[in-house]
Amino acid sequence: MDEVSSYAWIAWLVLILVFVTIEMLTLELTFLSLAIGSVGGLVSGLLGAPWWLQVLITAVIAIVLLAFVRPPLLRMLKRGGDPARSxxxxxxxxxxxxxxxxxxxxxxxxxxxxxxxxxxxxxxxxxxxxxxxxxxxxxxxxxxxxxxxxxxxxxx
The missing domain is CATH 2.40.50.140 (Nucleic acid-binding proteins)
Structure with missing residues (x-):
């Protein structure tokens, strides 16, 4: 298990890159929340947290961002939309x-x-x-x- 914890930072970096790439294609702020949660997991891993705590921290950050930050951001982004019918x-x-x-x-x-x-x-x-x-x-x-x-x- 020590090997998993010692190389977990590589998995976090890969996840962050995958999530950011998908976010750039979708622009829905879902994968951005997951990427930021993964950054939390990376930071906690670099500070010495065990792998299960890294996953827990990632999940909590991602859920909080998806539930409380994403909806107002989407409303703000769509507020300036063109009202003209097409x-x-x-x-x-x-x-x-x-x-x-x-x-x-x-x-x-x-x-x-x-x-x-x-x-x-x-x-x-x-x-x-x-x-x-x-x-x-x-x-x-x-x-x-x-x-x-x-x-x-x-x-x-």
């Missing part, structure tokens, strides 16, 4: 004009952002044909199809 989420609520009449078999609409999408009527509207040139509103996106309602159905 991708498909940005299409919800956008207005458009029917290019090819939208009926039972679908059709096409040109959205306010300039994109042309295949479209179908929302199930909340009465079945009918929406003629070319009519204004519509996107209520959802289903795959590559915009789900629309005619603009006259929009209650202001």
């Amino acid at each position: 991708n498909v989420d940005a299409l919800i609520g956008i207005e458009g004009t029917v290019v090819a009449s939208v009926g039972e078999n679908g059709g096409q609409v040109k959205l306010g952002n300039g994109e042309t999408w295949t479209a179908r009527l929302s199930p909340v509207t009465l079945p009918r044909v929406v003629a070319a040139g009519e204004r519509v509103l996107v209520t959802a996106v289903d795959g590559a199809t915009a789900v629309i309602v005619p603009a006259e159905r929009i209650v202001e």
Whole structure:
């Protein structure tokens, strides 16, 4: 057992390097907490603590960091995020004009952002044909199809 304790610092260094490398790839602060806990194990080992105490110190530090330090840090990091919707989420609520009449078999609409999408009527509207040139509103996106309602159905 003395050999395990005398070479434990190598294992701690390897763990620290592995955890820091994984943290650099994930950026979730989980492996950073484990790496800092491993630093605690390394320091306690260099101060002469037995291997079981090194593991215990590592676990306690990592658990405290994961439970009490990581959540506020993540909130602080995400607080400055861009509130603008993007991708498909940005299409919800956008207005458009029917290019090819939208009926039972679908059709096409040109959205306010300039994109042309295949479209179908929302199930909340009465079945009918929406003629070319009519204004519509996107209520959802289903795959590559915009789900629309005619603009006259929009209650202001």
